[in-house]
Amino acid sequence: MAGHTEPVYFKRARQNGHIVVSDPPKFDLDAYIANYKGRTVFDRLLLIGSSSSYLYSEALKLAVKDAKAGSDVGRYDVATTKLHDIVPEDKDGIPDLAWVDKTSKKSKIDSDRLEQELKRYKNNLIHESVRMGYDDLGQHYHNIGDLSNSHKAYTKMRPSCTTTQHLLIMRLRLLKVAIDQQNWIQVQTNVQSIRQTGTKQPEVEKVTAKLSAAMGLASLASGNFKEAAKEFLNTDPRMAGAKMDGSDEESFNEVVTPNDIAVYGGLCALASMSREQLQSRVLDNSSFRNYLELEPHIRRAISFFVSGKYSSCLSILESYKSDYLLDIYLQKHVDTIYYEIRTKALRQYFIPFSHVTFSAIAAAFDTDEATIESELTSMIKKDQLDARINLVDRVLLARKQNPRSQVHADALALAKDYERTAHLRVLRMEILNAGLEVQKAKRRNHDDGGAWLGNAQDTSLGNSIAGDVFMPTVGKSLRSAYRGG
Amino acid sequence: MDSLLSQLLSFPPHPPPVVPLPDAEVDRGLRRIVKLLNEVPAKKLTAGISGGDGGDLLDILDPSINSLPYLYVLVAHINSVASGKLPLGSKTSALLPGGRLWGPLLRFMEHFDPIQVRYGGAEFKRFISAIETAARKAAMPAVAIHPIQLAISRLDPSGACFTSTHLIFVQLCMETREFHMAKPVLDKDVYSFPGNHRTGASNPLHRLICSRNQSSSNFTTPSSGFTEKISSKDILQYFLLGGMIYTALKDWERAVHFYDMAIITPAANVVSKIQLEAYNKRLLVGILWKGICLEMPKTTTAVAQRAYRATSKAYEAVAEIFEDSIKKEKGPLQLILEIDAGQDIWQESANIGLVKQVFTSFRRFSVLKLGKTYSSMTIADVARQTSPDPNDFSETAAYLQWLISTGQLNASMVERGTTHQTWVLKFGEELESLSEGQQLQELKKTEARIRDLSARVRESDQKVGLSKEYLEWSRKAEAKVKDEVPAAFQDLMDEYIHDEDMMTDT
Numbered sequence: 001m002a003g004h005t006e007p008v009y010f011k012r013a014r015q016n017g018h019i020v021v022s023d024p025p026k027f028d029l030d031a032y033i034a035n036y037k038g039r040t041v042f043d044r045l046l047l048i049g050s051s052s053s054y055l056y057s058e059a060l061k062l063a064v065k066d067a068k069a070g071s072d073v074g075r076y077d078v079a080t081t082k083l084h085d086i087v088p089e090d091k092d093g094i095p096d097l098a099w100v101d102k103t104s105k106k107s108k109i110d111s112d113r114l115e116q117e118l119k120r121y122k123n124n125l126i127h128e129s130v131r132m133g134y135d136d137l138g139q140h141y142h143n144i145g146d147l148s149n150s151h152k153a154y155t156k157m158r159p160s161c162t163t164t165q166h167l168l169i170m171r172l173r174l175l176k177v178a179i180d181q182q183n184w185i186q187v188q189t190n191v192q193s194i195r196q197t198g199t200k201q202p203e204v205e206k207v208t209a210k211l212s213a214a215m216g217l218a219s220l221a222s223g224n225f226k227e228a229a230k231e232f233l234n235t236d237p238r239m240a241g242a243k244m245d246g247s248d249e250e251s252f253n254e255v256v257t258p259n260d261i262a263v264y265g266g267l268c269a270l271a272s273m274s275r276e277q278l279q280s281r282v283l284d285n286s287s288f289r290n291y292l293e294l295e296p297h298i299r300r301a302i303s304f305f306v307s308g309k310y311s312s313c314l315s316i317l318e319s320y321k322s323d324y325l326l327d328i329y330l331q332k333h334v335d336t337i338y339y340e341i342r343t344k345a346l347r348q349y350f351i352p353f354s355h356v357t358f359s360a361i362a363a364a365f366d367t368d369e370a371t372i373e374s375e376l377t378s379m380i381k382k383d384q385l386d387a388r389i390n391l392v393d394r395v396l397l398a399r400k401q402n403p404r405s406q407v408h409a410d411a412l413a414l415a416k417d418y419e420r421t422a423h424l425r426v427l428r429m430e431i432l433n434a435g436l437e438v439q440k441a442k443r444r445n446h447d448d449g450g451a452w453l454g455n456a457q458d459t460s461l462g463n464s465i466a467g468d469v470f471m472p473t474v475g476k477s478l479r480s481a482y483r484g485g
Numbered sequence: 486m487d488s489l490l491s492q493l494l495s496f497p498p499h500p501p502p503v504v505p506l507p508d509a510e511v512d513r514g515l516r517r518i519v520k521l522l523n524e525v526p527a528k529k530l531t532a533g534i535s536g537g538d539g540g541d542l543l544d545i546l547d548p549s550i551n552s553l554p555y556l557y558v559l560v561a562h563i564n565s566v567a568s569g570k571l572p573l574g575s576k577t578s579a580l581l582p583g584g585r586l587w588g589p590l591l592r593f594m595e596h597f598d599p600i601q602v603r604y605g606g607a608e609f610k611r612f613i614s615a616i617e618t619a620a621r622k623a624a625m626p627a628v629a630i631h632p633i634q635l636a637i638s639r640l641d642p643s644g645a646c647f648t649s650t651h652l653i654f655v656q657l658c659m660e661t662r663e664f665h666m667a668k669p670v671l672d673k674d675v676y677s678f679p680g681n682h683r684t685g686a687s688n689p690l691h692r693l694i695c696s697r698n699q700s701s702s703n704f705t706t707p708s709s710g711f712t713e714k715i716s717s718k719d720i721l722q723y724f725l726l727g728g729m730i731y732t733a734l735k736d737w738e739r740a741v742h743f744y745d746m747a748i749i750t751p752a753a754n755v756v757s758k759i760q761l762e763a764y765n766k767r768l769l770v771g772i773l774w775k776g777i778c779l780e781m782p783k784t785t786t787a788v789a790q791r792a793y794r795a796t797s798k799a800y801e802a803v804a805e806i807f808e809d810s811i812k813k814e815k816g817p818l819q820l821i822l823e824i825d826a827g828q829d830i831w832q833e834s835a836n837i838g839l840v841k842q843v844f845t846s847f848r849r850f851s852v853l854k855l856g857k858t859y860s861s862m863t864i865a866d867v868a869r870q871t872s873p874d875p876n877d878f879s880e881t882a883a884y885l886q887w888l889i890s891t892g893q894l895n896a897s898m899v900e901r902g903t904t905h906q907t908w909v910l911k912f913g914e915e916l917e918s919l920s921e922g923q924q925l926q927e928l929k930k931t932e933a934r935i936r937d938l939s940a941r942v943r944e945s946d947q948k949v950g951l952s953k954e955y956l957e958w959s960r961k962a963e964a965k966v967k968d969e970v971p972a973a974f975q976d977l978m979d980e981y982i983h984d985e986d987m988m989t990d991t
Contacts, residue, residue: 380858381814391862392901392909400914408924415931420742422938423674424749424784426945431750433945433952434678436717438752438760 009086010053019331022053023322029058038254039142039180040328042066042075048326049082055326056086064092072145073104107144114140131160138173142180151177151186168194168203175214179255184218191215209236210252213261217329220264225337226272232265233281233288240290256329262291264330266298270305270313271340275348279306310345311366317341343384346375350387350396358394369394489529490545492521493554497601511695515553515604522557522605530561543589549596553605559593560608562586563615580619582628590616594635600695602640606710609636613650617657627661630654637670644673645941646705648712651675652719655726664730671727671739675746676941677948678720679705679712721747721759728766732839737774741767745782748789756792762834764793768800769839776811776850778804799827807843811850814870820847848873849893852885856896856912864908878905885910 006022014020029048033041042063049060060083067076077095084093118133134157141150154173161167171194178186191211197204216231240258242251251257256264269282282288282302292299297316304313317338324330330337349364350356358369358376365372376396379385388397431437496514497506506514522530530542543562548555563586566579579586602609613636620629633654638644651670658667705711728743747763771779778801781790794801806823810816824831824840831837851871855862868874868881882905888894895913902908949955 377858388860388912389858389862390860391866393861397860405921405924408928412924412927412931415928415935419931419934419938420745421783422942423676423742424745424782426676426938426941427746428749428751428784429945429949430677431717431720433949434715436678436715436720436750438717438721438750438755438757440753440755 006053007056007086010056013050019051019325020053021051021322021325024054025052025323025326026320027323029055029062033062035257035259036253040254042070042072042079043180044328046075046079046082047328047331049079049086051331052322052326057083057090060086061090061092068096068099071103071107071143073100073107074145076100076103110140111137111144127160127162131157131166134160135169135173138177142177147177147181151181164197164201165203167197168207172207172210175210176254179214179217182221184221187214187218191218206238206249209239209250210255212236213239213252213256216261216264216268217256220268220329220333223333223336225268225333225340229265229268229272232261232268233285235261235265235288235291237287237290240294258291259294260327260329262288262293262295262298263324263327265291266295266302267317267324267330267337267341270302270317271337271344275306275308278302305341305345308348310349311364314342314345315366342375343379346379347385350385350398353396353398355390355395355397358396361396489525490542493518493546494551497550499550508695511600515601515695518553519604522554525557527561527564530558531565547596548589548593549598552593552597552601555589555593556597556602556605556608556612559586559589560612560615563612580616581623581625590632594632594639597639599640599642603695603704603709606704608710609640610650610710610712613653617653620657626657627663630657630661630663630666633657634666634670638673640711641705644670645676647675647678647715647720647723648705649715649719650712652723652726655723655730658730659726662733664733667727667730668734671730671743675723676945678715717750717757718759721750721757721763724750725759725763725766728763728770732766732770735773737770740770741774741779744770748793749782749784751786752789754788756789760789761793761796765797765800765834765836766839768797768804769836769843772804772807772843773839773846776846776853777808799830803827803840803843807847807850811847811854814851814854817844817847820844848884849888852888852894856894859912861909861911863906864910865906867910878908881905882908 010020010022033045036044045059045063045066049056049063052059060079063079064076064083067079077100080093080095083090087093114133114137118130118137121129121133134153138150138153138157141147141153151174154170154177157166157170157173161170171190175187175190175194178184178190191214194204194207194211212231212235216228216235219225219228219231238250239252239261242253242258265288266282269278273281282292283299283306297320301313301316304310304316321334321338324334346361346365349361358372361376362369362372373389373394376385376387376389380387380389386399388399389395390397496518497511542558543555546555546558563580566586580590581587613633616629616632617626620626633650637648637650637654654670655667658664724743724747728740728747731737731740731743744763744767747760748767750757750760752760767779771777781793785793803820803823806819810820821844824844827840828837831840848871852867855867855870859866864878864882864885867885868876868878872881872884874880882898885894885896885898889896889898897911897913899909899911
């Protein structure tokens with residue numbers, strides 16, 4: 001495999017702060033990608049190709065092949081350019097211009113034809129034909145990668161939709177476009193409007209799993225792990241057993257596989273839930289179990305976390321990290337999720353103690369003391385751990401809680417604030433009442449109340465106040481005070 | 486002459502009657518005395534008494550009982566000295582320590598009856614300004630401070646009403662750098678101003694100015710003579726100077742409050758230079774106080790906020806960088822650059838001393854920040870994270886010792902090993918600073934202060950209720966004046982209604 005010498009491209013990418021994975025992932029690329037269909041295949045391959053310095057060549061070649069099998073010229077271009085950037089001598093990196101030309105011409109002809117047909121339907125005023133026309137047009141645009149036109153076409157279907165079934169189809173089409181566009185707000189809107197039509201209806205019920213998955217992805221993308229976990233955990237089990245060959249209408253593998261649901265749900269839950277919640281809402285969740293069984297290591301990691309074996313849990317997660325870093329939806333969030341899980345584990349570990357030595361924590365988390373020290377320090381500084389560190393004896397101390405005096409201190413602070421604010425307000429009122437507000441000066445001299453007009457020339461503020469007697473003295477007195485202190 | 490004396494001594498009755506005289510009678514009596522004193526030629530007052538041993542009136546009158554005559558006689562003496570044919574040097578020296586009138590002056594200030602003096606405002610003011618002038622002419626402004634401080638705080642113990650004397654007083658304290666002397670006056674919060682708000686209806690409940698529980702704002706008016714007519718510049722100066730005095734005393738909290746008062750002073754589409762000055766100083770003092778860039782006070786108008794923002798960029802930058810650097814433990818480098826860049830600005834506005842203090846306090850706040858994360862650490866660790874020279878352990882130890890001994894750091898040091906490097910700094914618990922008993926006391930004090938404050942609010946409310954504008958407004962609105970509360974106060978009370986409840990519970 002081409003992984004011995006890392007191409008320059010990845011070194012540069014790493015310098016620019018992009019994620020580069022050099023370890024081989026646990027999965028087999030061919031088997032992995034065979035689980036998906038539709039546009040996500042290319043997207044996933046491209047992501048792997050541009051971030052794995054181990055799999056890049058294989059992944060990009062597959063991506064080029066996949067793009068050439070379709071009719072999206074733009075993606076073909078992207079894939080070949082990327083491959084050329086990384087491995088300039090690779091033949092697949094040189095675009096087949098004849099194919100590009102042919103395909104774009106064909107796409108153009110198809111677009112024109114569909115638009116013409118649509119126009120005819122519109123003149124005939126047959127709703128059903130118009131709807132179908134838009135549907136065809138939308139799908140066509142979706143296939144050639146013109147997502148915004150595809151979205152437009154689907155939106156225009158709206159007035160021609162006569163049944164709830166039609167509306168549902170339209171919404172689902174829009175949902176998929178939005179997911180491909182990674183426009184998560186649109187995803188949420190569409191899911192919500194489908195849910196509003198009533199989840200009890202059989203047509204809607206069929207797609208509930210897809211809706212949950214899409215919603216979960218949207219929350220994940222915005223970094224809201226708690227909400228994402230909730231959606232993924234509630235995903236209807238009907239998708240878990242779906243066949244991946246495209247024949248099963250339950251499957252959602254143009255977006256995610258059931259394995260993905262298990263991984264996303266499990267990780268988000270680990271990052272956002274307490275041990276009790278993990279037990280009751282993940283491990284004891286009979287419908288989510290269907291998914292969790294597909295990824296037994298996630299299940300093991302959660303069980304370890306629940307039973308307090310944090311180092312085992314973390315080491316499982318660590319061993320799968322490169323897999324997750326190559327996932328299209330997880331990549332950006334892996335580090336945050338792992339950090340959350342780790343800090344939560346530290347917090348949970350510390351709960352029963354009043355003080356613990358660094359060496360004990362390091363042993364429990366299977367690292368060295370120095371790492372633990374820096375981790376604890378940064379957690380305390382970020383207010384994620386309510387404790388203090390004794391650096392001399394190398395011990396972590398729980399903060400003494402005294403709610404009673406805390407309440408008193410809070411009350412005093414509040415009262416003080418009230419006092420100050422109320423005084424200022426009364427004062428303000430009295431000044432107005434006494435007719436003493438600062439007025440714009442009629443003549444500008446030093447006796448005019450020092451009114452400032454925005455472009456005051458003389459900046460000797462001292463003069464305008466009370467003669468230049470006291471200003472220097474104060475300066476001096478403070479200076480001497482400063483020396484004294 | 487004797488008849489004059491007996492007339493002067495005729496009121497108040499001595500010894501005092503068992504049942505205190507009704508206010509109306511006191512009022513009549515005192516007005517009679519004032520009328521008399523105003524009519525008597527000054528010569529007669531200074532002449533002394535004929536017959537007997539012929540002593541001075543000042544020796545006969547008791548300033549605590551016959552405060553008004555005593556005051557008039559004193560002023561007459563001062564005038565005669567000023568216009569007399571005495572040699573130039575002794576003209577003013579009479580009112581200085583060792584001078585002829587110094588003793589009676591102090592006696593008067595220490596013992597005068599504040600109620601009687603309410604009727605002699607003009608003379609009282611004249612007297613104070615004579616003291617001030619004399620002290621200034623002799624280039625000894627400091628001697629005037631004590632008598633004037635007595636005058637202000639004895640006349641109006643609540644200190645709630647501002648007078649022109651207040652300003653003279655703080656100016657004197659500032660010039661002479663007698664900051665501690667200013668505290669008794671500045672510690673009292675000002676609530677009202679003698680202004681032209683007498684245009685509205687008068688308050689029938691408080692007609693008599695001799696009434697004991699009379700609020701000071703009712704007898705301190707330009708017409709009563711206690712104060713000159715005040716301008717907005719005067720009050721702004723008072724606030725700014727007060728803030729500066731507290732700054733010099735390192736009472737940051739009060740200093741910020743005084744600057745706040747200047748900042749929120751309403752302005753009609755302009756901002757005074759004094760207010761800008763106050764805002765700048767407030768930003769710096771806010772850092773010294775809490776180590777953060779303070780928000781503007783809640784009552785600042787939008788116009789003023791814009792003006793402050795526009796002109797205080799350099800100061801705000803320093804404050805923000807300070808806060809950010811402490812929070813993210815970035816070290817003082819950025820702060821140094823920012824302070825250096827603004828050298829001219831600090832120099833020009835005479836804030837260089839404060840800016841330097843801000844810089845030195847950076848190290849203190851860095852150490853304090855460590856206390857939030859660590860419970861104890863070696864001097865070497867402290868030095869590594871906060872000291873200008875991370876390898877100078879003995880200097881770090883000395884600095885920490887200084888912080889602890891001056892109460893700026895709640896911590897203790899343990900000697901461990903022979904070098905400073907291995908000494909241990911133990912931070913105290915944050916909440917242990919107040920004991921249960923102290924806390925109760927604090928709460929009680931606060932409660933009392935807030936009760937006092939509510940009384941002030943009611944008084945202000947009443948005043949606003951009687952103002953011409955409000956009456957006109959309410960007539961126009963055809964509202965029932967009786968149970969209306971001015972809208973602004975309604976807001977204030979609404980906002981704090983929960984706090985009030987809480988305070989009464991505790």
